[in-house]
Amino acid sequence: MSRTAVAILSTENLLHNLKVIKGKAPQSKVIGMVKANAYGHGLRSVSTRLERHVDMLGVASIDEALILRKIGVQIPIILAEGVFEPNELLVASTEGFHVVFHEEVQLQWLANLSCPLPIQAWLKIDSGMGRLGFDIDKAPGFYDQLSQSRQIAQPIRVMSHLACADDPDNPLNQRQIKAFNDFIQNISDQSEYSLCNSAGVFQYPTSHHHFVRPGIALYGASPILGKSAADLNLKPVMTLQTSLIGIKEMTKGSPVGYGARYTCPEDMRVGIVAFGYGDGYPRSAQDGTPILVNNTRCKLVGRVSMDMIAVDLRSCPNAKVGDPVILWGNDLPIEEVAAFTDNVSYDLLTGVQNRVKFHWTRYLNNTTNGL
Numbered sequence: 001m002s003r004t005a006v007a008i009l010s011t012e013n014l015l016h017n018l019k020v021i022k023g024k025a026p027q028s029k030v031i032g033m034v035k036a037n038a039y040g041h042g043l044r045s046v047s048t049r050l051e052r053h054v055d056m057l058g059v060a061s062i063d064e065a066l067i068l069r070k071i072g073v074q075i076p077i078i079l080a081e082g083v084f085e086p087n088e089l090l091v092a093s094t095e096g097f098h099v100v101f102h103e104e105v106q107l108q109w110l111a112n113l114s115c116p117l118p119i120q121a122w123l124k125i126d127s128g129m130g131r132l133g134f135d136i137d138k139a140p141g142f143y144d145q146l147s148q149s150r151q152i153a154q155p156i157r158v159m160s161h162l163a164c165a166d167d168p169d170n171p172l173n174q175r176q177i178k179a180f181n182d183f184i185q186n187i188s189d190q191s192e193y194s195l196c197n198s199a200g201v202f203q204y205p206t207s208h209h210h211f212v213r214p215g216i217a218l219y220g221a222s223p224i225l226g227k228s229a230a231d232l233n234l235k236p237v238m239t240l241q242t243s244l245i246g247i248k249e250m251t252k253g254s255p256v257g258y259g260a261r262y263t264c265p266e267d268m269r270v271g272i273v274a275f276g277y278g279d280g281y282p283r284s285a286q287d288g289t290p291i292l293v294n295n296t297r298c299k300l301v302g303r304v305s306m307d308m309i310a311v312d313l314r315s316c317p318n319a320k321v322g323d324p325v326i327l328w329g330n331d332l333p334i335e336e337v338a339a340f341t342d343n344v345s346y347d348l349l350t351g352v353q354n355r356v357k358f359h360w361t362r363y364l365n366n367t368t369n370g371l
C-alpha cells in the first residue's frame, strides 16, 4: 500500500465560498485568483470548476495562463504581474489575456512591438502597499500613454492592491482607499476599477468597484485577523488527511523525535502520523499544534520530520494503527493550525507537495443556483 496522505478537495465548498463572495459584492464582477497552482489546490481542477461561475481568472504569469488555454479554459485571464519579457505581449494579444502594466519598461516593450490584436490592459498603481505599481504621482502620465497607444484596447482598467486589508484597524487601509479613489476620479468614466482582495470583499463594500479579486476566501480560509472562516460562512475546500502508521507506549521522561524537543511528562501513548514537511506540513509547528485523530483533538509532540509527525494520544485512548488523521480542513480550521506555526494559511495551502494525492469529491448538491 502506498502513502495514505491525501488532500480531499470539495467542489461544493469551492462553489459555496464563491456564492458567499458574490453575496458580499453583488454589483461586482469576480476575478477568481488561481495563481500559485490555485493556492495549492490545483490550477487546472480549480479553474475548470470556477470557469462557468466567474468573470475572469487571475494568474501570476503567462505560463499559468497558457496552461489554462491549453485545457480549453476560454474566459478572460489576467496576468497579475504583467509580462516578464516583450514577446509575452504578442502572446497576450493573441490569447486575449489581460495584461497588468506596472513598470515603465513594459510600456517601452509595447512601443517597440506590433501586436496582432489590441491588448486588454490594466494600469496598476501603488496606492500605498509599496510593492508593484506606478507611483501615484507618475501614474496619470502612464495612464495617458496607454490610452494613446493603438496597441491597447480601450478603455484601460485600473487596479491596486491593499497591504493590510486583513487588519481592519490598520490606518493604511483608509489611506490606500482614498489614494485609489482620488486617482480614479480624474480618469475616463468608461474605465473599470479593481481594488479588493478577499479581505476587502468582506471589509470594504464601498470599494468593491467593477471587479473584486478574491483568492484565499475562495479556498475557504479566513482572510481577516481575528475572524474564523466559519464567522464569514466560508468552508474549507481542502481537507488534508492521512493515517496513524505507528503507536508507541512511552514512559515518563522519554524523548520524542529529532532533537528530543519533547519529553513525555508521564507514561503515555504517542501516535506516529504519515505526513511531514516533505508533504507540506510546516516544520515550524510547535508542540500542541492541533491534529484530529478519529475526529478527536490531539496535540502534535516533537519536531516535524520529513515524512512523519508524532501526536500525543492521551485524548484519544482507543486510537489504533490505520486510524484517520486530519491535519487541517473539515473540523480543524487551517488558521488554528497556522497559529501554532510561523506560517499563515496562504503558505500552508500552497506548500502541499506533489506526493500528496489530490482527490476532488463528487459534486452532489446543486448549490450553484444563484451563482
Ligand SMILES: Cc1ncc(COP(=O)(O)O)c(C=O)c1O
Pocket: 033, 080, 161, 196, 197, 198, 199, 213, 214, 215, 216, 217, 223
Ligand atoms: C494582485 C492580487 N490580487 C488579489 C489577490 C488575492 O488576495 P487574497 O488571497 O488575499 O484574496 C492577490 C494575492 O496575493 C494579489 O496579489
